[in-house]
Amino acid sequence: MNFDKSLLSGSTRLLVLSVLERKDEYGWGIIQQLKERSDDTFDMREGTLYPVLHSLESDGMISSYEQDASAGRTRKYYHITDKGQRELARQKEQWEAFSGGVNRVIGQGAFA
């Protein structure tokens, strides 16, 4: 489904942190995880992902390290920090309150 980009832009940090909560990932892996876990709903573009990753790293929410990959290449993996965990919990709580409110207003009440 194609939907308004602004719906995604406000929650990209929440989505990226949620992926990294399960395991450390590199950029391409994060996009694939988002795609799989959302049943192809979220097809995040590279132009969206990397600025978010760099911003999260600057804020201390995630850290990065290099790891050997196949064919002699190295990959930059991202790891959620304790500060990132706390931020994720805060954003999840906000999202649940927000989405519950939206659902109640539009009459579906899935989170109500």
Add this chain to the structure above:
Amino acid sequence: MNNIYVWLEEVCRPLKYKPDHDAAYKELKDHYQDHLDYLKKQGVRPNAAELQALEAMGDASEMRRLMAASYRPLLTLLWRISRVVLVLVTVAVILSGIWAVIRQGEGWSLKRLFDDPAESILNTMAFYKYMDPETQIVEGRCDDTAELGEFKYTIVRALKCRGKRHNEPETYDQFIVLILKINSPLELDAATDEFRYYLTAKDNKDLCYENAYISRHPGGRYPERYVITSGGMYRMNSRYLAINLYNTDQDIEWIDLFYDHWGKSFSLRASFGEEASE
């Protein structure tokens, strides 16, 4: 734009710090390569896969703007500077340690720093250069501790030897050096410096040693037998005072050190007899 390298250069242009630029460039290039490999595995023809993977990277101008917005060169710079400073400090500490070990016994050294300050006083007071080279140092003993209020006084070293004071006409058959340790609950203040002016001594033959600073004889000469003190702060809350007694008797057995000032007094005995050497 149909070339990934042109796209990468365009997007990474705002990253002026080379290591950051290179890291972002490599990461995005790897991402492109991952996508390309994925598409090829899905059976997409190479040319079409390259175009598709490049298109997925997004608009270069927009990506450049977003990269510039998320880039904080000052933070990166500070982080890197702090790491360099940490490395430099570590290297400096290690080199200082090595230097101290190499120079041990020659001027400043770790040994000097951590050794018994009483020894340090003996080494630095130029006491040895006045000694007769043939002399034998006799080590005395003092087990007493005197207390004045919160202060505690102990003679931690007592040495006896023959010698001659530098630039003085008199020759003294005997020196005695007492190292007095003064423990105080607080860091000593300037007033405590006066303490040393009120020290006198008497030996087992009732010969008195006056304080040279406050009992100069007419003409500026010291008395026949006298006490001179020198010392300094070596550690917080403790001070070591070197007390030199000049012209003591050859076969002296013990010395009593007296302090008496403003109604406060104590005495400590240093023994040099057979009892002391046992």
